[in-house]
Each structure stands twice: as C-alpha cells, then as structure tokens.
Amino acid sequence: MNNTPAVKDEFGLMDWPEPACERGRHAIALATAIYTGHVRDQGTPYINHPVRVVAILKNELGVTEPDLLILGLLHDALEISPSAEPIIESGLGSAFAQQLRSMTPDHRLEQRPKQPGDADTWHDKIQALDQDELLVRLADRIDNLRDLRYSPDPDRRARFRASLTRTYLPLAQESREASTPLRAAFVLLSSEYQRHAQEKAAQ
Secondary structure (H helix, E strand, O other), X not given: OOOHHHHHHHHOHHHXXXXXXXXXXXXXXXXXXXXXOOEOOOOOEOOHHHHHHHHHHHHHOOOOOHHHXXXXXXXXXXXXXXXXXXXXXXXXXXXXXXXXXHOOOHHHHOOOOOOOOHHHHHHHXXXXXXXXXXXXXXXHHHHHHHHHXXXXXXXXXXXXXXXXXXXXXXXXXXXOOOOHHHHHHHHHHHHHHHHHHHHHHHX
C-alpha cells in the first residue's frame, strides 16, 4: 500500500478528466516524496495512512471530487514536513497550501514541542474548518481510530479518545446535516467509536 500504483488505484485516476488527472499525478508524486521514510508509531509506513484516508473518503463517504481526494492524500504533509509548503504551493496552488495549514496543528507548523494551551488552540482551529477540510479530518479520525489498537503508546491512545469526545464527535454531530458525506462520516465515526469502546471494555 506504500507504493505509487496503490495510490493511483485508490484515486481512480483513470476516471478523472484532465487537468484533474495531471493534478492527481502531481499530488501522488508529492505525497510519495514527503511521506516516504516516515513511519507511524504503529511501525507501519506513514503513507499507508493517507492512502487509507483517500479510500475512506471515496469508498465509504461517497466522495468523487478530485481536489477533495487530493486533500485527503496530503492532509498530513505539513505535519510531517512543514518545509515542503513552498513545493506544495508551487505545484498545487496557494489556496491548497492554505487548506493544509488550516488543518495542521500550530506546533507542527512551527516545528516545536507541544506546549500548554496548544490543545485548546487546535480545538478552535478544527472548529473553524470549512466543510471539505472537516470531512477530511473526520476521515482521518476514522482511520486513526481503526488503527488505534496497534499504537504502543497508552498516553497517545488516551489523548486520542479524549480529543474524539471533546472535539470531533460533537463537531461531526453538529455538521451532519450539511452534506451527505458529512452525515455518513458522523455515522461511521460514531460506529467506530462505539466498537472501540466495547473492545476496550472487554479487555
């Protein structure tokens, strides 16, 4: 799943019109360059995660808009490599780069350790996302929740669950009537959270 053909398969580039197809190919090249060599705390190649987010958007939430799928693929690009912003902006435009900035925690953009108050700032930043950005972040949460059992860090698992109940689940509920994909994201995230809670209680 960490190779370019797999990304193309999830995108479904064959069905995209030009120039969206060319934009998609460029996004794949950027994603491969940015994510390659990075590993998730579960020990898996990082690029597997954004590829799965694209699959969730397309196959489970009904997203067909190329730019939204591209946003899903690169949603963590500035978190992984803030210095890649000029390359992203040059290839995909300033508006796209700004979307990524709006979806990235400030301490990651500033390449510094997390500080007191950053969680509140991130909560406010998430609440200010537009519908497309929020949908990608919810798809990101769905994949992270499915993958959470493999994280070796119990503190990370606890922080993730706390952020779900404080920020993401309420926001998903509030936004569920804004679009069919957002409604589907709310249902799916709620279902995955309930399943995770049941598994945790059974341990």
